Amino acid sequence: MSYLRALVKTCIALFCIWHMAATGVYSLYHVEGQPFLNWLDGKRDYVKPYVLTTSQWQRWNVFSPDPLLRVIQLTVEQYNGQTWQPVAVINEHTVPRWRKATELKTIRRLDEETMTPLQERYAHDVCIRNAVASGMLIRMTKQWFTIPTHEKPYPKVWWDTWQPEWQSVELLQTYCPASL
Incomplete structure (x- = not known):
């Protein structure tokens, strides 16, 4: 039973790492002259389906003073x-x-x-x-x-x-x- 428990905890930890990495990669913008950001921009297509499916793309503009006028x-x-x-x-x-x-x-x-x-x-x-x-x-x-x-x-x-x-x-x- 302890093996199963360790496996579940490992899966949860791996999922959390995946979720944070996917959200981070998708959120960063392409910036010219920044090799690391250019490299990450190339990986966006791998995480895009997950991010869009789980609605992590939303950037709420809650405190907008004049949102729809x-x-x-x-x-x-x-x-x-x-x-x-x-x-x-x-x-x-x-x-x-x-x-x-x-x-x-x-x-x-x-x-x-x-x-x-x-x-x-x-x-x-x-x-x-x-x-x-x-x-x-x-x-x-x-x-x-x-x-x-x-x-x-x-x-x-x-x-x-x-x-x-x-x-x-x-x-x-x-x-x-x-x-x-």
């Missing part, structure tokens, strides 16, 4: 010499649900003055993810609208006729870097 999206376009053509539209419909909180929060903060270096890094990341040619001129534009709040609920008729007032700001124009 602002709808945002980011448009990245490339210039082909004559016109701007869309490369990617990043919004709540195009971001995987396990990344929504962090990705949309990043987009929401991109137009802050202190985020200028992040804007260029984010644009370069979009170039790499979407296989945009090196040296291609791209621009990044943030669009948003705010859902109105009311002290009393408005009737359905009002909401049926309501149209969002999109606002827009061009964040930057830059060139795509050489692919890694």
